[in-house]
Each structure stands twice: as C-alpha cells, then as structure tokens.
Amino acid sequence: MTLQPEDFWSFTEWLLRPGAFLESALLQGIALIVMAIVAGLVIGYLIAAARYGPSEGFYSVARIVRDFVREDAPGTSPRRIYALARLAFKEAIRRKVLFVVGLFVVLLMFAGWYLDPKSDDPARLYISFVLTSTNYLLLMLALFISTASLPNDIKNKTIYTIVTKPVRMTEVILGRVFGFVGVGTLMIVPMAIASYFFVTGDLDHVHEIETTAVLSDDTVVGQTTDERGHRHSFTLDSDGLGATDTQRGHQHAVIRDGDTIRVGSAQGMLRARVPVYGEMEFFDRSGRHADKGINVGYEDRKGGFGSAGLSRLVNTGGTQARRIEHGYVEGASLSRAEYTFSDVTEDKYPEGIPIEFTLRAFRSLKGDIITGVQGTLTVQHPTKPIESNPFRFEVKEFQVDDQFIPLEMEGTNITETGTLSLYKDLVDENGQVKIVVRCIDPGQYLGMTQSDLYLKPAENSFAWNLTKGFISIWLQMVLIISFGVMFSTFLNGSVAMLATFICVVLGFSAESIYEARFYQVVGRSMGGGPVESVVRLLRQDAFTTELDVESAPKMIIQGVDSVIMYCLDLIATALPNLPKMMQTAEFVASGFDVLGGLLARHVATTLCYLIMTCIIAYFFLKTREIAA
Incomplete structure (x- = not known):
C-alpha cells in the first residue's frame, strides 16, 4: 500500500495547512457552506419568482431567511426531530429494506465458491470482499431510501399530515436524514459482525506434521502437510516449543504434547500494524543527493491533485501533481535510499527495532532465475560515520518482509570494526537513526516509497481496525443520504436518484477531472x-499528438474546453472525495491500522456536507407550495 503526501498529515495539518491555507480543509468547508447558502437563496428566489413574480419572490426568500434565523434554527426541537426520525425509520422498514442484510448473508454463504483461500494473500482477498460488498450494498440502499421517500409523501399528499402540525422544516429535513441513517445503522451492525466471523472463521486453518528429524542437540525440524496450497517448515527446541516459518503472511505455533507434535492455529494473518514512518532521501549512482529515485519507465505518473484544495481553482500552481510513485536505486552502485526515523528510544524498543518493508524489483536482465534480487539494510548514525554491517535480504515482491535490528551488532565506528550498541553508538541523542537500503545485484533495481519501509513498535486489535473500516462505510452512507434528501426536496424520486447518482460518479471521477x-x-x-x-475521435487523431486544425478553431476549441474543465473542476471540488474515504478498506485489507487522523478527517468532512445539504434542503423545501 503506497501512501500519498496528504496521508502523512495530521488532522490539524489537514484542517489548517500552515503555510498553504488555500489548500486547507477548513477554508474549503467554509466555502462549501457559504456556497450552499448562496445556492439555496438563488435557486429559492428563482422558484419563488416563477410562482409569485420577481418582487414577491424576493420578499418570499427574505421571509424564509428571517424565519430560519429567528425561529427555525434556534427553535429546532430534538424531541420533534426524534419523532420524525422514528416515522422515517418505520416507513423505510415497511418498504422491506432489511432484505439487504439477507442478501449479504447469502453472499457470505456462497463466498467460498469464488474466494480462493490458496491465493498469495487470502486475508486481503477476504477482507476486501466483505468491505467492498458492504460498501456498495449500503450505498445503493442509501440512494434508494433517501431519494424516494419525500417525493412520494408530497405526491400522495401525506406530507400535509406533518407540515400542518407545529413542526419546523429544519426538523422535517433532519428527521428524514437521521431516520434513514438509523435504518442504515441497523443493517451495517449485523453485516459488520457477520463479516468478522466470516473472515476469522474461513481464514483459520491448521496443519498436520508430515516429516520430522531430530538433530544432535535434541532440536526437532520438520515440515507440515500441504493445506490451502502451502506448507510450513518448523523448528522445535529441546523444551518442546517452536514455530513454523512464515508463509503467505502467517505462521503457526508448534508444541510437543507428550509424544505428539501439534501445530496451532494461524497467527499473524489478520493484523493491524501501527507503523512509524521516517523521512526518505534518495542518492544517485554517484552517491549525490537526488530529489527522487531513478525512473524505470512507469513511475512518472501524475495524480494527487485533490490535496491542493481551493488553490487549484484560484491559481495554476495548485494544479501541480503531487503523487508519490516508486523511486528506484541501482544495484552495485552508490545509489541508495536513506530513511531517517525519529523518537527511537530504548523505552519504545527495549529488545531491538522491528522493521517491515515491501520493496519492488526491476530487472534489466534476467539474472539468476532461482535467487531473487538481493538487497541490504544498514543501520547508520545520522551524523557520524558509524554504521552496522549490512543485513542482507532477498526481495519478496508484493509481500511484507521483516528484519529485526538487535541491540548489538557488528559494524564500523569511524575506522574501527567491532561490536556496536544500537542505542549508544547508532541512535543519536535526539532519538534519530538512519536505515539505508541498497541493491547489491548489478543491473537490477529496487523500488520504494516513503511508506514502504517502517518501524513496527506495536499492533492494534484487528476487530477494532475492521470496525473502523465499517465506520468509514457508515460515513459514506450518511453522505449519500444527505445528498439524496437534499435533492428530494425539489425533484421527484427518479430524478433525485439520478442527481444523487451523478454526484457519486463525479466524486469518484474527481482525480481524473483534476488530471485532465x-x-x-x-x-x-x-x-x-x-x-x-x-x-479527435471524429478525425481519428492520436491523443498524444497536437490538435491538427487551423489556429482560430483550435483556440476556440481549447478555450471552450478550458471553461468546461474549470467548471467540472469546481463541481468535483464541491463534492465529497469518495475514493479517499474508501481508502480505509485498503488499510484494513493490507493489515495496517487505520490512522486516527484519517478517520477524523472523514468525520469532519461528513459533518460539513451534512450541514451544507441540510441548509440547501431547507431553502428548497420552504419555497415549495407545502411550505405555505
């Protein structure tokens, strides 16, 4: 999993962006709410003017603003919101929406037919399946229930049983939103519980002992049976305790029980790593500092424009690409990548430093087809010429590899070789230490990003991490319901559903719009x-060539396109970035703890859009005939 620059920001950095306030989420949120108020006033005036005339339409909108400020906003009652939410909840239940839970259970029952437990990473496969299927089922449900309810009530005139009572339009809107959110919550909870037991139950497995051999020191080595397309080697010490090697991201405990050797359940398959990332620097083949690693021909892709915020709309500097791609270091040269880690203390890592990494290999020649590309890790003092001897490893592409840095190791202190102490010789007084990655095979390259090598001081609960993944899905559902209720206040059911669906599609397509x-x-x-x-399609021109038309038509075409693309950029910026919210599923499936700051961003984003859509919905609903 490759993290992008904004993924490393704390919640405060994301919210305020010190030194780049135009990119801040706070400014974007304020702009969205102001835009919602203006849009509500303008469209409300147009609707009122069409019905009552320009002057009366103006006074009608003015009265709506007065009512909102003086009465509706401060007079909104939580009790009435709860009562209306309960009505919306019961209405949705009567429409038999709970069949979605049954459909999900059926999917889990037959998932074994098409999910392959023999895959290289079965945990990722199973977790991605449950999160993705839950996500799409709930988003479709939210789209359906939020857009159809209010138009049907208006069409059937059942809305009059509500608006003729002493309720405010703010309460009607919030009651609908909270009622539908309650329905979604009622469904996502059992789906999350079923997903947890499905994943843990289906991935758990054991092996039997197939072969054993006793060494001279009473150590037992052997091999397990083949289960789910893999087998393990194991070592058992003289006390009868041992473990297997790691295969497909997991291992098993091995114990001697009398004359029988037993293999335990799979361990390490369902994880929630809490990584500690460092600062990364590249050095070229001559040993000079480089801004980025070597480009092997596929890594110079554009993207990541969304993190520029409003700066992308007000100046061209905000449109620059800021996506992290893999940089490569050349084998058998001075090329290297250096990771500098901070706050490395003996209290946090009392037994040594556990390191995990996922590197890529690029082969410019076939080389040894049996042995993989070789690399080394070296521990260095940040400022002094003190370094350990290299720790060699073989690249395991698309798999997490690990290396443990012990408290003592052989190395070089200036010109003397000997035993080095990790904390006395290699970690400086500020708690910083360097990890240097090199490729040692000539003609081969190792690729990495800042997030591909990290320290692993702890792990969180997988159950809680999976819960955070479902919380993110719940937040996406709240967003869809908010937009659906907003559109349903002035459009009929099918058109409101289409409008909400278009917003979802544009939200998913935002990065493509930014890139264009x-x-x-x-x-x-x-x-x-x-x-x-x-x-170009009509002329059958290649998309990478210059447009071959006269200068005047070319200027007109590109000028019109500039206006269209700016408007699309503006719309995409105003919509929620759903792919970013779905990124939490990638964290969970990859075995990484969902960053607390990332989840806090999603909560803040959802709250902002909830406020924005409710404001627009209020003005739309107040200008309809039912508000009279």
Missing part, C-alpha cells in the same frame, strides 16, 4: 477536454 485540467494548464497534449476529444 492539469494537462490543459501545462499545455501537454493528452487528448484535451470534452470538445477536443470529440474532434
């Missing part, structure tokens, strides 16, 4: 905007 506009700004020919793309 980036190419426009820098003048790079990558197919152009919508109009230019149509022209």
Whole structure:
C-alpha cells in the first residue's frame, strides 16, 4: 500500500495547512457552506419568482431567511426531530429494506465458491470482499431510501399530515436524514459482525506434521502437510516449543504434547500494524543527493491533485501533481535510499527495532532465475560515520518482509570494526537513526516509497481496525443520504436518484477531472477536454499528438474546453472525495491500522456536507407550495 503526501498529515495539518491555507480543509468547508447558502437563496428566489413574480419572490426568500434565523434554527426541537426520525425509520422498514442484510448473508454463504483461500494473500482477498460488498450494498440502499421517500409523501399528499402540525422544516429535513441513517445503522451492525466471523472463521486453518528429524542437540525440524496450497517448515527446541516459518503472511505455533507434535492455529494473518514512518532521501549512482529515485519507465505518473484544495481553482500552481510513485536505486552502485526515523528510544524498543518493508524489483536482465534480487539494510548514525554491517535480504515482491535490528551488532565506528550498541553508538541523542537500503545485484533495481519501509513498535486489535473500516462505510452512507434528501426536496424520486447518482460518479471521477485540467494548464497534449476529444475521435487523431486544425478553431476549441474543465473542476471540488474515504478498506485489507487522523478527517468532512445539504434542503423545501 503506497501512501500519498496528504496521508502523512495530521488532522490539524489537514484542517489548517500552515503555510498553504488555500489548500486547507477548513477554508474549503467554509466555502462549501457559504456556497450552499448562496445556492439555496438563488435557486429559492428563482422558484419563488416563477410562482409569485420577481418582487414577491424576493420578499418570499427574505421571509424564509428571517424565519430560519429567528425561529427555525434556534427553535429546532430534538424531541420533534426524534419523532420524525422514528416515522422515517418505520416507513423505510415497511418498504422491506432489511432484505439487504439477507442478501449479504447469502453472499457470505456462497463466498467460498469464488474466494480462493490458496491465493498469495487470502486475508486481503477476504477482507476486501466483505468491505467492498458492504460498501456498495449500503450505498445503493442509501440512494434508494433517501431519494424516494419525500417525493412520494408530497405526491400522495401525506406530507400535509406533518407540515400542518407545529413542526419546523429544519426538523422535517433532519428527521428524514437521521431516520434513514438509523435504518442504515441497523443493517451495517449485523453485516459488520457477520463479516468478522466470516473472515476469522474461513481464514483459520491448521496443519498436520508430515516429516520430522531430530538433530544432535535434541532440536526437532520438520515440515507440515500441504493445506490451502502451502506448507510450513518448523523448528522445535529441546523444551518442546517452536514455530513454523512464515508463509503467505502467517505462521503457526508448534508444541510437543507428550509424544505428539501439534501445530496451532494461524497467527499473524489478520493484523493491524501501527507503523512509524521516517523521512526518505534518495542518492544517485554517484552517491549525490537526488530529489527522487531513478525512473524505470512507469513511475512518472501524475495524480494527487485533490490535496491542493481551493488553490487549484484560484491559481495554476495548485494544479501541480503531487503523487508519490516508486523511486528506484541501482544495484552495485552508490545509489541508495536513506530513511531517517525519529523518537527511537530504548523505552519504545527495549529488545531491538522491528522493521517491515515491501520493496519492488526491476530487472534489466534476467539474472539468476532461482535467487531473487538481493538487497541490504544498514543501520547508520545520522551524523557520524558509524554504521552496522549490512543485513542482507532477498526481495519478496508484493509481500511484507521483516528484519529485526538487535541491540548489538557488528559494524564500523569511524575506522574501527567491532561490536556496536544500537542505542549508544547508532541512535543519536535526539532519538534519530538512519536505515539505508541498497541493491547489491548489478543491473537490477529496487523500488520504494516513503511508506514502504517502517518501524513496527506495536499492533492494534484487528476487530477494532475492521470496525473502523465499517465506520468509514457508515460515513459514506450518511453522505449519500444527505445528498439524496437534499435533492428530494425539489425533484421527484427518479430524478433525485439520478442527481444523487451523478454526484457519486463525479466524486469518484474527481482525480481524473483534476488530471485532465492539469494537462490543459501545462499545455501537454493528452487528448484535451470534452470538445477536443470529440474532434479527435471524429478525425481519428492520436491523443498524444497536437490538435491538427487551423489556429482560430483550435483556440476556440481549447478555450471552450478550458471553461468546461474549470467548471467540472469546481463541481468535483464541491463534492465529497469518495475514493479517499474508501481508502480505509485498503488499510484494513493490507493489515495496517487505520490512522486516527484519517478517520477524523472523514468525520469532519461528513459533518460539513451534512450541514451544507441540510441548509440547501431547507431553502428548497420552504419555497415549495407545502411550505405555505
């Protein structure tokens, strides 16, 4: 899992962006709420003006603003919201929406038919399945129940049984939202519980002992039977305790029980690592500092424009790409990558430093087809010429490898070789230490990013980590319900559903929109905007070549495209970034603890959009005939 620059920000950095306030989430949230108020007023005025005339429409909107400020907002009653939410909840239940839970259970029952436990990473496969299926089922449910309810009530005139009572429009809107959220919550809880037991139950397995051999020191070595496409080697000490090797991300405890050797359940398959990341620097083949690693031909991709926030809309500097891609170091040269870690203390790592890494290999020649690409890890003092002897490893692509740095190791202190103490010789007084990665095979390359090598001081509970993944799904559901209720206040059910669906699609397509506009700004020919793309299709031109038309039509086409792409960029910026919220599933499936700051961002984002959509919905609903 490759983290991007914004993933390393704390919640405060994301919210305020010191030194780059135009990129801050706070400014974007304020702009969204202001835009919601303006949009509500303008569209409300247009609706009122069409019904009552321009002047009366103005006074109608003014009265709505007065009512909101004086009465509706301060007079909103939690008791009435609860009563209306309960009605919306019961209405949704009567529409038999709970069948979604049954459908999910059926999916789990037959999942064994199409989920392969013999895959290289079965934990990722199973976790991704339960989170993705839950996500799409609940989002479709939220889309359905939130957009159909209010238009049906207005059409059937059952809404009059509510608005004729002493309730406020703020309470009607919030009651609908909270009622539908309650329905979704009622379904996501059993789905989360079923998912946990499905994943833990299906991934658990044991092996039998197949072969054993007793060594001279009474140590027993052997091999297990093949289960689910893999087998383990194991070592058992003279006390009858041991463990297998690691295969497919897990191992088993092995114990002697009398004359029988037993293999325990799988351990380490379902994890929630709490990684500690360091600062990363690359050095080229001559040993000079480099801004990035070697590009092997596929890593120079653009992306990550979304983190620029509003700066992307008000200046071209905000459109620059900021996506992290793998940089490579060349084998058998001075090329290397250095990771500097801080706050490395003996209290946190009393027995040594556990390191985990996931590196890529790029082969410029076939080399040894049996042995993988070889690399080394070296522990260095941050400022002094003191370093350990290299720890060699063989690259395991797309798998997590580990290395343990002991408290004492052989190394070089300036010019003297001998035993080095980790905390006395290699970690400086500020708690910093360097880990240097090199490739030692000539003609081969190792690729890495800042998040590919980390210290692992602790692990959290997998159950809690999976719960955080479902909390993120719940937040996405709240977003969809908010937009659905907003559109249902002035559109009929099918159109409101379509409008909400378009918002979801645009939210998922935001990065593609940002990227297309980036190419426009820098003048790079990558197919152009919508109009230019149509022209290229009709002319059958390649998308990487310059548009071959006269200068005047070309200026018109590109000018129109610039306006269209800016508007699309503006719309995409105003919509929630759903792919970023779905990223929590990748954390859980990859065995990493969902960052607390990341989940806090999702909560803050959901709250902002909830406020925005409720404000717009209030103005829309107040300007309808039922508000009279």
